[in-house]
Amino acid sequence: MARLPGGLAVWRGRRLLGSAPEPRRSGLPPVGASRHPALHSLVLEAVKHADVAFPPAVLLGGAPTARFAAGELVIGLPLVRGLPADQLRAVLAHELALPPSRHPDLVRGLLNARLREPAPGTAAHRHARLLDATEGLAGEAERVRDAAAVNAAGGGLGAVEDAALALLRAAATAAVFTAFAAAEGVPEVDGLPRRVADLHAGWRLRLTEWGAPAHDLAELLETLPDRHPGLAAELRAAAGTKRLVGLAPDAVALDELSAGEERALAADVLAGNLPWTRFADLPVSVYLAGVQRRAREYVEAVQAVLGRKPDDRDELAGTLLRRPVDVERARRGLPPAGEDDDRSAPPWMGATLLAVVVEYTLLRRGWRRVHPLLPRRLAGPDGAALDLNELVRRPEELSRYLRD
Structure with a gap:
């Protein structure tokens, strides 16, 4: 009886996989010798290390993964920009490689099927059987x-x-970009959801100007070694690496993407048929609620520290500047610091808290962000630019914008 690597009978593997073809991801930018040639060359290298034939098609994708299915190797733009070239080559070789078999298409199909999210009901039961049989x-x-x-x-x-x-950097990038796309990719404009066509340009800007959004990778760091038992010890050792998510200075160079290609990449991530918008076209209302929530938290924390409402905006600003540790503890619902607790704070901490309140104040006065993803970088009604992050170094000047 013919068997696949791992002992699964070929006939049972075919039955588990079924006859439905793997879905193709159409409309994505192609990668070849004349378009994104550096990435094409890297795929050639990865193919040699994986000891497989060159894929029938190589595409640039929007999802933060590298996946070879239905004859298409789709390489996610977040990985291309987030990993050094040598690390991306290793990730691609990992995706392309297969154990020796007379049925490579069946093997790859079963491995890809393990990654799909099944629909509830009968499909979920079939998927559970597939996972068990192909372990x-x-x-x-x-x-x-x-x-x-x-x-x-x-x-x-x-x-x-x-x-x-x-592999760790690729998994971390996938997790953080996925959260970013969920948070920023489908904003509501006038009560109706829109898809952001320049999602990946926004991600790149965010990483360039601010670094990766806050994220908790504890679960990933715990489970990833189990998925790669041969590298488990090294993955646990690499868990302490700082800045896993960012723009790699030695990433593979890409040709400039057109607006249409950017939208195709965004569509690869943001499913559905919602209308499109761009970050530059988003109104202040899209991010005003979030700024208001944070500003209110700090105002209420000041009230908790003082035991009353501040007399005026000067007292509000002064409390934020002079007692930032107490304010932050109150915002988080922690008890006041005791005698043995460290009350020291970085010199910029109080001004940073104040900048949150000042941003909300100015947004209510007709200012707007230069870009929705760049907090506290504002443009006034007359077009004047103001970077509150720079004013953190000059708290007295920052306080003036709260009073005026």
Whole structure:
């Protein structure tokens, strides 16, 4: 009886997979020798390390993953910009590699099927059976894929650590970008949701100007070693790496993307048929509520610290500047600091809290953000630019905008 790697019978694998073709991701920008040639060259290198044939099609995708399915290798733009070229090569080799088999298409189809989100009901039960039956296949495939990633990272002991870091950085980028797209990709404008066509340009701007959004990778850091048992020790060691998510200075160079290509990449992430907008066209109301919520939290925290409402805006600003630790503890619902608690604060902390309140005040006066994703960088009704983040160094001048 013919069997797949891991011991699964071929006939049962075909039955589990069914006859439905794998979905294709149409409309995405192609990658080739004349378009994004540096990325095309990197795929050529990854193919050699994975010991597989070159994919029939290579596309640039919007999702933060690298996935080979239905004859298409789709490489996510967040990974291309977020990983150094050598780490991206390791991630691509990992995705492309397969354990030796006379039925590579069936093996890849089953592995890809494990990654799909099933619909509730009968489909969920079928998916559970598939996961159980292909556990051995997945384990064997992961062993081969981890080895391919190490090979693509240069081979040797040092390459094991490099491959682990590449897989960790790719997984972290995927998690943080997914959260970013969910938070910023479909804003409501006049009560109706819109999809943001320049989502990836916004992500790039956010990383350039502010770094990655706040994120908690604890669950990822705990579960990722179990998915890569051959690299488990190295993944746990790499968990302490700082700044896993960002723009890699030595990332693969890409050709400039057109507005149509940007929208196609956004559509790869933001499902549905909602109308499109762009970040530059979003009204202040899209982000005003969030700014208002944070400003109110700090005003209420000042009231808790004082035990009463501040007499005026000068007292509000003074409390934020002089007692930022007490204010922050009150905002978080913590008890007042005791005698043994450290009350010291960075010199910029109080002014940073004040800048939140000042931003809300100015937005209510007709100011707007230069870009919706850049907090406290404002443009006035007359077009004057004001960076409250710079004024953090000059708290007295910052306080003036609260009074005026």
